[in-house]
Amino acid sequence: MAKFSPPPGTADIFPEEMPLWHRLEDTARRIFPLYGYGELRTPIFEFTDVFKRGIGDETEVVQKEMYTFEDRGGRSLTLRPEGTAGVMRALLNTDIMNGNEKRVFYIGPMFRGERPAAGRRRQFHQIGVENAGRVAPELDAENMAMMMQYLDELKISGAKLLINTRGVQADRKPAEESLNSYFQQHVGDMCDDCKTRVSRNVWRILDCKQERCREIVKNAPDYVSCYTAESRAYFDRVCELLTSFKVDFEIDKQLVRGLDYYAHTVFEVVHPGIGAQSAIAGGGRYELYLPENKKPIVGVGFAAGLERLLMVQETLNVAPPVSGKGPVFLVSMGTQARAFNMKLAQDLRSESVPVVVEVEDKSMKAQMRAANRANAAFAVICGDDELASGKLVCKDMQEGSQEEISQTELKSFLLKTYKGV
């Protein structure tokens, strides 16, 4: 039991739940190409510097959540805690830095050494999208529209899109100063965490959950007014476009995201009812520096947490995908019949008909029970009589009716019902 449980924060995903996962993945593979995106697979671990530089040395993720280890050559490697940095590392091998746009998406596990809780795992799974190489409000808006279409296809209703702007690097200094001087005045009334945030990272104070801090945040200065007119126009354009796409959104000035590389638009999709971790997808525009890269890579993208999407689908009672027709269950009475059935099974499988055979010498009753449990569509019975007459008994498990049928007739019947041939 406990002895055989997987490491904390990880989980085995069994065949029974796989259809739900495949729906998330298949939908991504169907929707994202409509916008010109292709799937990219990058390694699950990278050189540690890719994340240190890419995500930001100061971030919580990098400081205390990474699974870092040395390989035999003494290189420092890290299990990827997010997708963007690795994707950009891969795209650097293309001509992305010359203003060429790249559109890719990825699906896979991420690793963060946090304490597990509702919607938070140490190995979790994300589907993410990156549009790299160009800067344009059109791309930001399109990215969010695509994300919302994806969620819509997954029947995720009641999700709220929150957006905000972080401006560009030059905007942040004046904005930070204005926030700083305000919070300095209220330091005494803030929670312990926020007291240190005043000097370390004022932005974090904006999304503190403590009641007393929220009161203070309410009257915080409008830092966006410190941005340049250009940055504000960029954001306004993004909002206009979203409106014209009929994508509902809400501007949330308290939305700040934890990774250093964000610039301009940031956004998050939240859904109530899955616990404290209500963000099911999030992203934004970024300027990302990789080791030995003087110029940042620009792009816009988002990632959705698959476990959280599944949680939402569960609370919304989204119907599970309809499963296909159950298999053909071959019932054998006697060893000769079983040998016959084993061969027949191979023959049918080579024609893509799903077949299950009982290999132990069990009673007919037991085999029929097994057929029922396997959700078989048909049970085909073979015993001494059938071997002698050359006619098998085929029972429709749904109808309960059965008939004698020759092997060749059976085969063409099954091909027709399973493949429509």
Place this chain on the structure above:
RNA sequence: GUGGAUGUAGCUCAGUUGGUUAGAGCGCCUGGUUGUGGCCCAGGAGGCCGUCGGUUCAAAUCCGAUCUUCCACCCCA
């Protein structure tokens, strides 16, 4: 990393103020006359009561430690 709950058969859970061979439902297995499932009936298998240590004549039940799971915080998807 901090805090709060939790841990008994494959699953969901009972187990009274510590007292003999630890229970139920579901699931599983075998039967209910010769080779027919789902319903019903009967029987059966399956637990060192998370682990280690302590208190006691006696511990699933009390105490401690540890681990797991769950939830919250920090942070994020």
